[in-house]
Amino acid sequence: MQLSGAGQPPRDPAALPRLLLTCLALLVLWPGLVLTEFRPATLLDPRNLDIFSRFLAGFWPPDLSPGFLALLFKATLDTLAMATAGLVLALLVAVPLSLLSSHALSVSALSNGQPSYLGRLLRYPARLLLIVLRSIPEIVWALLFVRAVGLGPTAGVLAIAITYSGMLGKVYAEIYESVDRRPAQALLQAGSSRLAAFCYGILPAAAQELTSYTLYRWECAIRASVIMGFVGAGGLGQMIDLSIRMFAGGEVVTILLTFLFLVLAADQLSNLLRRRLA
Incomplete structure (x- = not known):
């Protein structure tokens, strides 16, 4: 911080670089807004506001009829089962691939600070497979599996398993490499196996x-x-x-509130487990 004069407030020396970076970001963003025909002013058009307000009015009150809530409960269980089963299958693929693609347990990297050329060459197929798995969105896989196995949660489970295995494997490998590897190095030098070095040196x-x-x-x-x-x-x-197709706004609101509750519950579970492991 520098003083611009006696009695004057200090001047931020990074103000000009930040201003230039902001202007550069706007220049880069502007062509994208033009290509996508992004016009926020259309939201404030009186006719559009009238249509939108009448559309939202049809979403209240929520549908709380016993028959609909019974169907909603079953659909919620299907959604949770689909997400959980897909993630578990993804873990079965992601964990081995993350260990194969990471050089966290490379003997040459731990001893010389740099993995050998042969080690990098052997890890390349695993990294390439992770790229292939996560490059195709899960919605595309779901469309393909619906044709293959028919309608139902099975297509969703397989789609989540394929895409998320690539995502989890990539991030897991990066997490292994970001932690302190000196405990694993000591275990390997003491004659421990790589699996034991991972479980006791990196995993904690x-x-x-x-x-x-x-x-x-x-x-x-x-x-x-x-x-x-x-x-x-x-x-x-x-x-x-189905509810949107039938213009049943009350049912849509009830489903969205249920979905909001699921996300909040998942967030609270994450906070609880993080505190336990801290």
């Missing part, structure tokens, strides 16, 4: 971050399972699709 330091990211991905899987319901994967998404 990475457990909190791994748990946090896994629960975040479970929350994302819940949201994804709702979206995939629109293509026939069942659950809350399929109920929302």
